[in-house]
Amino acid sequence: MLAYVLIAFVKVLVVFTGMMLIVAYxxxxxxxxLGHMQARFGPNRVGPFGLLQPIADGIKLFxxxxxxxxxxxxxxxxxxxxxxxxTALVSYxxxxxxxxxxxxxxxxxxxxxxxxxxxLYLFAISSLGVYGVVMGGWASNNxxxxxxxxxxxxxxxxYELPLGLSVIGVLMITESLSTVQIVEAQSKVWFIVYQPLGxxxxxxxxxxxxxxxxxxxxxxxxxxxxxxxxxxxxxxxALYYLAEYAHILVVSSLAVTLFFGGWHGWILPPVxxxxxxxxxxxxxxxWVRATxxxxxYDQLMKFGWKVLFPxxxxxxxxxxxxxxxxx
Amino acid sequence: xxxPLLKGLWLTFRTFxxxxxxxxxxxxxxxxxPRFRGLHELTRDExxxxxxxACELCAAVCPAKCIRVEPAEGPTHKRFxxxxxxxxxxxxxCGFCQEACPYGAIILRENFETASYTRKDLIYNRDKLFHAxxx
Numbered sequence: 001m002l003a004y005v006l007i008a009f010v011k012v013l014v015v016f017t018g019m020m021l022i023v024a025y026x027x028x029x030x031x032x033x034l035g036h037m038q039a040r041f042g043p044n045r046v047g048p049f050g051l052l053q054p055i056a057d058g059i060k061l062f063x064x065x066x067x068x069x070x071x072x073x074x075x076x077x078x079x080x081x082x083x084x085x086x087t088a089l090v091s092y093x094x095x096x097x098x099x100x101x102x103x104x105x106x107x108x109x110x111x112x113x114x115x116x117x118x119x120l121y122l123f124a125i126s127s128l129g130v131y132g133v134v135m136g137g138w139a140s141n142n143x144x145x146x147x148x149x150x151x152x153x154x155x156x157x158x159y160e161l162p163l164g165l166s167v168i169g170v171l172m173i174t175e176s177l178s179t180v181q182i183v184e185a186q187s188k189v190w191f192i193v194y195q196p197l198g199x200x201x202x203x204x205x206x207x208x209x210x211x212x213x214x215x216x217x218x219x220x221x222x223x224x225x226x227x228x229x230x231x232x233x234x235x236x237x238a239l240y241y242l243a244e245y246a247h248i249l250v251v252s253s254l255a256v257t258l259f260f261g262g263w264h265g266w267i268l269p270p271v272x273x274x275x276x277x278x279x280x281x282x283x284x285x286x287w288v289r290a291t292x293x294x295x296x297y298d299q300l301m302k303f304g305w306k307v308l309f310p311x312x313x314x315x316x317x318x319x320x321x322x323x324x325x326x327x
Numbered sequence: 328x329x330x331p332l333l334k335g336l337w338l339t340f341r342t343f344x345x346x347x348x349x350x351x352x353x354x355x356x357x358x359x360x361p362r363f364r365g366l367h368e369l370t371r372d373e374x375x376x377x378x379x380x381a382c383e384l385c386a387a388v389c390p391a392k393c394i395r396v397e398p399a400e401g402p403t404h405k406r407f408x409x410x411x412x413x414x415x416x417x418x419x420x421c422g423f424c425q426e427a428c429p430y431g432a433i434i435l436r437e438n439f440e441t442a443s444y445t446r447k448d449l450i451y452n453r454d455k456l457f458h459a460x461x462x
Contacts, residue, residue, distance in 0.1 A: 037339045041347045291339045292332070 003106050011112050015092055022278075023245045024054035029279075030286050037290040058238070066234040069140060076139035081232065081239035084132025088246035091125040094118035095253045096180045098263045098271040110263070110271065111180055118179040119171065122254065123164055126209075129247065130156045133218075136240070137228035148227030151297065152211060152218035158304040159208040159215075165312035166201035169194070169319040170258050183262030190261040197315045199259045201308055203284075206251040208304070210244065213289035217297055252281035359437035364420045366438040367413055369456045370431060377457060378432035381408040385424035385433055393417035394424060411453035415441055436460060 028043065028050060035042025043050035068074060098110030115121050130153050137149020171177060173194060174185040185191075192199050208215040219227035229240045256262060256277040265273025295303065350357050359365065370378050381398030393416075399409035422435050438459065443449050451459070 033343070036347065037343045039342055039345055039348045041349050041351075287336065287339060287343075291335045 003104075007106060007108055008112070011108075011110075015097070015112050016089065019089060019092055019246060019249060022249055023242055024058065026245050026249065026282055027057065027241075028054050029282065030289075033283060033286045034290050037287070061238040062235060064234040064237075066236065067231075069142070069231045071141045072231065073139040073141070076135045077231075078236070080132050080136035080139060081236045081243070082132075083135065084129050084243040085239045085246070087125050087129040087132065088243040088250060091122050091250050092246075092253070094122050094179050095250070095257055096183050096262055097253075097274050098269075109180065114178060114180045117177045119167060119177045119182075122179075122250075123160070123167075126247070126250065127156075127160060129243070132243065133228050136232065140228075140231035142231050144225045145228050145230045148218050148224045148230065151224075152228055155211065155215065155218065155300060155304075156209060158301060159205045159308070162201050162304065162308035162312045163205035163209055165309070165316060166198045166205065167258060168312075168316050169198040172316070172319050172323060179257050179262075183257055183264065186261040187264055190259065190264075192259040195259060195315070195319070197311065198319075199255075201312050201315065202255060202259070205304075205308060206255060207285065207288060208300070210247050210251055210285070212248065212285055214292040214295055215300060217294060217300060248282060248285055249278070252278045252285070255281055359439070361437075363437050363439075364422045364425075364435040366415075366436060366441050366459055367418075367424070367433055367451070367456055368436050368460050369411065369433055369453065371457075377407060377453075378430050379408050379411065379428075380406045380430060380432070381411075382406075382429065384427045384429065388423045388427040390421060390423060391417045391419045408453055411456065413451045413456060415449040415451060416446060 031053075032042035032050070043053040046052040046056045068077060093112040094115055096109070096111035096114070100107055100109040102108070133152045133156070134149045137145040137147075137152070140146075170182060170191050173191065174182050176182060176185075182191075207213075211218045218224075219229070224230070229237060232240060253274075256274065260277050263270035263274040265277075268276070372378050379396075381396050383396045383398070386392075386394040386396050393414040395410065395412045395414075396408050397410035398406050401407050420435060424433050425435055433456075436459075441449065
């Protein structure tokens with residue numbers, strides 16, 4: 001019993017610190033990659049190759065003045081960034097990041113919680129993130145924050161549908177919601193082979209779900225200052241950014257888990273394979289940001305509802321037909 | 328519709344592997360063109376003396392009124408500037424002084440690193456301008 005608790009605790013600690021570290025260095029990676037894509041260097045002054053930059057940024061944000069704007073709803077104002085961070089971090093619990101191994105007679109699965117409704121849990125939790133956005137936007141008592149929050153929530157709700165539907169093809173193949181079983185089912189063939197359309201829909205909606213660049217109108221600065229986080233400063237601001245990057249991490253990990261065989265790989269140990277795949281996805285996210293301009297709001301909605309949604313349904317139908325014919 | 332998107336992605340990907348064009352400033356400095364108009368220098372003649380004869384044409388032509396010259400007479404009855412001040416805070420680096428000077432005594436050269444901590448430091452006097460490019 002004690003060993004079980006201890007293992008669970010260690011796993012949580014490892015995942016938490018790992019996530020924090022990856023998120024911190026994602027910011028550096030983003031700035032570096034963006035820089036090189038624009039023929040610049042990106043940050044390279046703090047430490048060798050700018051490797052201490054995230055730490056310097058963290059310290060700077062920590063010591064900034066923490067402003068709570070007058071007429072803000074204090075309770076909700078303070079609560080909102082915590083909500084969004086917690087949902088982003090907690091959703092990582094069901095992502096398997098390595099093969100199971102045995103240590104001192106205890107079998108250790110490299111996943112914090114192998115829940116049999118893993119995917120459902122993940123989608124449920126990440127949908128809760130919208131509350132953080134809405135609460136933050138509303139409690140700041142600022143037009144732009146509110147508008148940003150409304151846009152953000154509308155966008156997240158419309159893109160959650162294709163996101164959820166794109167995954168159903170995978171579920172139909174594995175007949176399980178457990179992420180661990182989904183990864184195990186991909187030991188021979190990755191699901192990208194069976195679900196190319198599902199993967200593309202997933203990828204596009206994932207970018208939209210993270211409100212990343214072609215879909216970042218929640219924070220389009222020429223209209224809305226900075227969107228729902230306009231009035232936030234210091235660590236609260238940092239928490240919003242942390243959540244945003246953690247969300248990218250979660251979405252990338254999920255893409256790897258569902259379509260690219262999770263920790264399955266060749267030669268290298270499973271955890272390393274998993275990390276490499278994740279970083280390929282993170283690179284893709286940054287790459288997209290460096291390339292595409294922002295959608296207009298109506299284009300965004302049209303694209304979500306009139307293109308992605310029917311395509312996702314089509315994907316489900318095709319998958320169903322193929323499964324029935326195959327059996 | 329999709330091909331242009333892929334083209335765009337390919338462009339950024341290609342740029343990712345090109346050399347950044349950034350000049351790493353304090354270590355690596357930009358080489359200025361010879362016609363660049365930076366900090367002024369009061370030039371010397373063959374004997375190493377100041378060329379300026381304090382005719383004050385530069386002060387007259389200066390659109391920013393940043394040059395102040397006080398002439399004096401040397402022992403051989405040659406005029407020279409007793410005071411020659413350029414207020415860099417006012418100077419617009421137009422190079423009119425260089426054009427106006429009949430003796431080529433003042434030229435604008437390549438140094439652009441004139442930042443300083445006090446306003447007083449930025450009023451360059453005769454000696455400072457005279458020695459500006461002499462090591």
